[in-house]
Amino acid sequence: MKTIYRYFFRGLITFLPVALTVYLLFLFVSGAESMAVWLIRPLIGDFYLPGLGLAFGMGLILALGFLVSQPLASRLLSWVEFPFTRLPVVKSIYSSLKNFADYFTPHDHKPQQQVVVLRLPGHELAMVGLVTRQSMLGLPTALHAQERVAVYLPMGYMIGGYTVFVPRSWTEPLEMTVEEAMRSSLIAWMAANRDSDTGAPAAAPPK
Numbered sequence: 001m002k003t004i005y006r007y008f009f010r011g012l013i014t015f016l017p018v019a020l021t022v023y024l025l026f027l028f029v030s031g032a033e034s035m036a037v038w039l040i041r042p043l044i045g046d047f048y049l050p051g052l053g054l055a056f057g058m059g060l061i062l063a064l065g066f067l068v069s070q071p072l073a074s075r076l077l078s079w080v081e082f083p084f085t086r087l088p089v090v091k092s093i094y095s096s097l098k099n100f101a102d103y104f105t106p107h108d109h110k111p112q113q114q115v116v117v118l119r120l121p122g123h124e125l126a127m128v129g130l131v132t133r134q135s136m137l138g139l140p141t142a143l144h145a146q147e148r149v150a151v152y153l154p155m156g157y158m159i160g161g162y163t164v165f166v167p168r169s170w171t172e173p174l175e176m177t178v179e180e181a182m183r184s185s186l187i188a189w190m191a192a193n194r195d196s197d198t199g200a201p202a203a204a205p206p207k
Contacts, residue, residue, distance in 0.1 A: 032057045115181040116171040118151055118164070128185070129153040130178060131171065132163065154181075156188035 036057035067073040084094040114131040133150035136143045146167045154161040174181075 029054060036060075113178045115174045115176045115178060116151060117174050118153070118166065118171055120170065127153055128174065128176075128181060128189075129164075129171075130181060136165070154185040156185065 033051075033054045036054060037052075040052070040056050068077055081094075083090075085091050116129055116131055118127045118129050119125070129151040131149050132152045136148055136150075143165050147169075148165045149168050149171060150163055150165055151171060152161055152163050
């Protein structure tokens with residue numbers, strides 16, 4: 001019975017990530033398709049090719065990205081955002097989501113994002129975080145006492161996190177992309193990793 005139980009959960013754990021990924025992709029594609037078809041149906045009538053609505057929707061998103069990159073459109077966008085940045089509660093939610101999305105958006109002059117290991121002097125504890133700010137300019141002067149950086153420490157399963165301002169000497173760059181670090185944090189670093197030096201699987205913990 002224990003063997004069947006173990007095989008069942010191994011199969012379930014293997015199946016769930018694939019099934020959830022496919023399901024979310026299906027929801028995104030079908031939703032985008034339905035919305036795009038609703039928009040272009042008055043223009044094309046009964047003529048329709050599978051995927052045409054999705055392609056039209058992606059084209060609209062691309063066009064929107066191009067427009068908001070223009071100086072005049074950026075000014076108009078700031079007027080549209082005005083109510084969201086002034087209403088109580090809505091302002092906090094909108095600003096947080098916008099800043100989070102902007103952090104992962106490529107910019108021409110954006111500082112390189114960096115994954116680091118944070119170690120407090122005299123402590124064995126090590127934490128993996130993301131450097132979100134290299135300079136304290138524009139922040140309260142109390143943070144300028146030392147050469148500090150802002151490090152975001154995500155919590156497991158993305159239920160939150162902490163931003164700490166620490167001396168740069170407390171951090172050590174980690175050979176890892178931001179996407180890999182966030183993905184590992186999402187599952188509380190439970191995924192099996194390979195040894196970075198030899199490429200061999202990491203040794204299993206003693207039973």
